[in-house]
Amino acid sequence: MFKWLDPYAKSETLYHFCGKLLPYLMVSALALLLLGNIWGLAFTPADYQQGDSYRIIHIHVPSAIMSMGAYAAMASAAFVALIWQIKVAHWAVLAIAPIGATYTAIALITGMAWGKPMWGAWWVWDARLTSELILLFLYLGVIALNGAFSDRQVGAKVSSLLALIGVINLPIIHFSVEWWNTLHQGASITKFARPSIDPSMLWPLLISILAFAVLLMALTCLRLRTAILVNEQHRPWVRKLVGGQ
Amino acid sequence: MVSSIFLQRELRLLARQKADWLNPLLFFIIVLSLFPLGVGPEPNMLRIIAPGVIWIAALLSVLLASERLFKDDYRNGVIEQLVAGRQSLLAFVLAKTFANWLSTGLPLLLLSPVVALLLGLEQAALGAMALTLLLGTPLLSLLSVMGSALTMAADKGGILLALLILPLYIPLLIFASSAIEAASMGLGYQGQLAILLAMLLLALALVPMAVTSALRINVS
Numbered sequence: 001m002f003k004w005l006d007p008y009a010k011s012e013t014l015y016h017f018c019g020k021l022l023p024y025l026m027v028s029a030l031a032l033l034l035l036g037n038i039w040g041l042a043f044t045p046a047d048y049q050q051g052d053s054y055r056i057i058h059i060h061v062p063s064a065i066m067s068m069g070a071y072a073a074m075a076s077a078a079f080v081a082l083i084w085q086i087k088v089a090h091w092a093v094l095a096i097a098p099i100g101a102t103y104t105a106i107a108l109i110t111g112m113a114w115g116k117p118m119w120g121a122w123w124v125w126d127a128r129l130t131s132e133l134i135l136l137f138l139y140l141g142v143i144a145l146n147g148a149f150s151d152r153q154v155g156a157k158v159s160s161l162l163a164l165i166g167v168i169n170l171p172i173i174h175f176s177v178e179w180w181n182t183l184h185q186g187a188s189i190t191k192f193a194r195p196s197i198d199p200s201m202l203w204p205l206l207i208s209i210l211a212f213a214v215l216l217m218a219l220t221c222l223r224l225r226t227a228i229l230v231n232e233q234h235r236p237w238v239r240k241l242v243g244g245q
Numbered sequence: 246m247v248s249s250i251f252l253q254r255e256l257r258l259l260a261r262q263k264a265d266w267l268n269p270l271l272f273f274i275i276v277l278s279l280f281p282l283g284v285g286p287e288p289n290m291l292r293i294i295a296p297g298v299i300w301i302a303a304l305l306s307v308l309l310a311s312e313r314l315f316k317d318d319y320r321n322g323v324i325e326q327l328v329a330g331r332q333s334l335l336a337f338v339l340a341k342t343f344a345n346w347l348s349t350g351l352p353l354l355l356l357s358p359v360v361a362l363l364l365g366l367e368q369a370a371l372g373a374m375a376l377t378l379l380l381g382t383p384l385l386s387l388l389s390v391m392g393s394a395l396t397m398a399a400d401k402g403g404i405l406l407a408l409l410i411l412p413l414y415i416p417l418l419i420f421a422s423s424a425i426e427a428a429s430m431g432l433g434y435q436g437q438l439a440i441l442l443a444m445l446l447l448a449l450a451l452v453p454m455a456v457t458s459a460l461r462i463n464v465s
Contacts, residue, residue: 082458130415137412144408148399157462158395162409165391165455172416 009086012237015228018221025218032211036062040204047201056114058205062212064107067135068170070100070216074142075167078160088224090156091231093163094146095223099216101139108132119183127176128184131169138166152231247333251340259348266310266348273306273353277363288365295364296425297418299374303353304385304414310349311389312406314341315397315460324397325464334457342383342390342453350382366429373428377421380441387445387452388413394459416444 007013040058047054074096081089111129112122123129142159149155177186197205232238259266280298281291318324327337357378361371392410399405424437 130419134412134415137408141409141412144405145395145399148396148401148405150400151398154398154463154465157465158399158459161455161459161462162395 009084009088011088011228011232011235014088015225018225022218022221022225025214025221029211029215029218032207032214036204036207036209036211040201040208044201044204045198050118053114053117056110057201058208060107060110060114061205062209063103063110064132065209066212066216067100067103067107067132068173069213070096070103071135071139071163071166071170073216073220074100075163078163081160082157082164087156087231088228090160091227092220092224093142093160094156095220095227096216097139097142097146097159097163099219099223101136101143103212103216104132104136104139108136124183126183127180128173131173131176134169135166135173138162138169142166248336248340251337252344255340255344256347259344265313266352269306269310269349270352270356272309273302273356274359276302276305277360281363291364292366292429295366295370296374296422296429298364299357299360299425300377300381300418300422303378303382304411304418306353307349307382307385307389308407308410311345311386311393311410312403314345314390314393316393319397319463324460328461328464334460335453338390338394338453338456338460342386342456345390346383346386350378350386353382354378366425369431370425370429373425373434376438377424377441380438380445381417381421384417384441384445384448385414387448391452391456391459394456394463397460398463417441420444 008017037058041055044055046052074093077089077092077096080086081093108129111132115124116122142163145162146155146159149158177184229238229242277298280294284290284294315324327334354375357375358371360366361374366374388410389406392406392413395409396406420437420440424434424441427434427437
């Protein structure tokens with residue numbers, strides 16, 4: 001596997017590989033997003049208790065799941081970057097961080113919009129909400145830490161280390177609804193048990209989750225390509241690519 | 246052996262730079278005395294907000310003390326020498342953390358009766374506060390040593406350190422203040438203390454490793 005992966009540690013190969021993937025990822029993300037969200041927001045039956053306002057689940061749940069998925073991806077990249085000293089992995093960390101932060105912010109904002117009609121409050125200090133807020137702070141911390149060093153390489157390494165440290169928050173977010181009596185409900189979709197959500201609502205939700213995942217990959221490819229160009233701007237292949245002298 | 250030499254050095258430095266640890270203590274007292282002035286000296290009100298106020302003041306004063314933790318050692322090359330030499334970096338980190346706790350956490354613990362007096366805490370809550378400070382301040386020291394090591398070589402360390410470390414303090418703040426609150430209502434608080442102890446042990450096992458790798462990264 002390492003033999004197969006090894007060439008992608010080289011920035012030029014990775015740049016072209018991302019470029020090849022990007023159109024497929026973008027198109028399928030867009031298609032899935034349209035399908036899942038239009039199906040979920042317009043064509044699913046209303047909830048017997050929550051009426052139409054539950055429909056925000058089709059944005060809230062995918063963004064919340066993928067905010068953690070993005071963090072896991074970012075931390076894996078950080079792990080690879082620190083253990084095997086691979087430069088492009090550091091850039092991947094920084095490519096993912098703002099996307100993950102945005103997903104987290106979307107999850108928090110849609111959660112607030114959902115909480116207002118259901119719980120009667122925009123925000124309650126329960127464990128799920130608080131730990132998700134900490135996740136947002138961790139993302140912002142990684143971004144801010146990277147910008148604080150005059151030596152870019154040290155900044156990249158230190159922010160990767162912080163990304164790795166923050167992994168401790170992921171199980172806390174995931175299990176917060178089980179460890180504490182939270183106002184936030186438990187999981188409705190589980191792998192092993194029968195989901196406690198009707199199939200007519202489940203399918204568009206699953207498609208939306210997939211859409212957010214593919215969108216994450218597409219945006220990461222896009223940002224990683226830019227990061228490679230910026231960081232390698234003095235290399236001959238980049239100069240040739242952008243048509244400079 | 247090596248640890249004790251490092252510890253002696255840290256303590257000697259602290260003895261020579263008294264402002265580094267006295268100012269955060271003063272800051273702690275001043276922040277605490279601002280609250281009764283800000284929200285009004287109503288005893289019942291003070292008793293309700295006391296647990297949170299005490300811990301927020303403690304967090305901020307430890308944060309204040311940790312900003313310069315590694316800065317001088319970094320600037321004058323001590324850390325570079327340690328990384329380059331064959332001394333145990335872990336011993337250095339542990340000594341640093343322990344010295345930090347001795348100079349910031351322990352004084353907070355000793356000051357806690359005075360604090361209880363200022364905020365009108367009851368006897369029962371005083372014990373809970375002392376216990377949470379006993380378990381919580383070493384954790385604070387570990388986390389702030391970590392933050393300080395991460396931002397050691399950063400150009401604008403101060404505010405960045407606060408941004409990184411304050412979110413990590415949140416779980417500690419929640420459980421510590423809920424323990425004091427439970428005690429002041431006459432309820433048991435062993436559960437919160439057990440979680441604080443668990444967090445402390447987990448941090449003690451993992452944080453020193455993170456700090457040593459942060460130090461290595463910063464001088465590489």
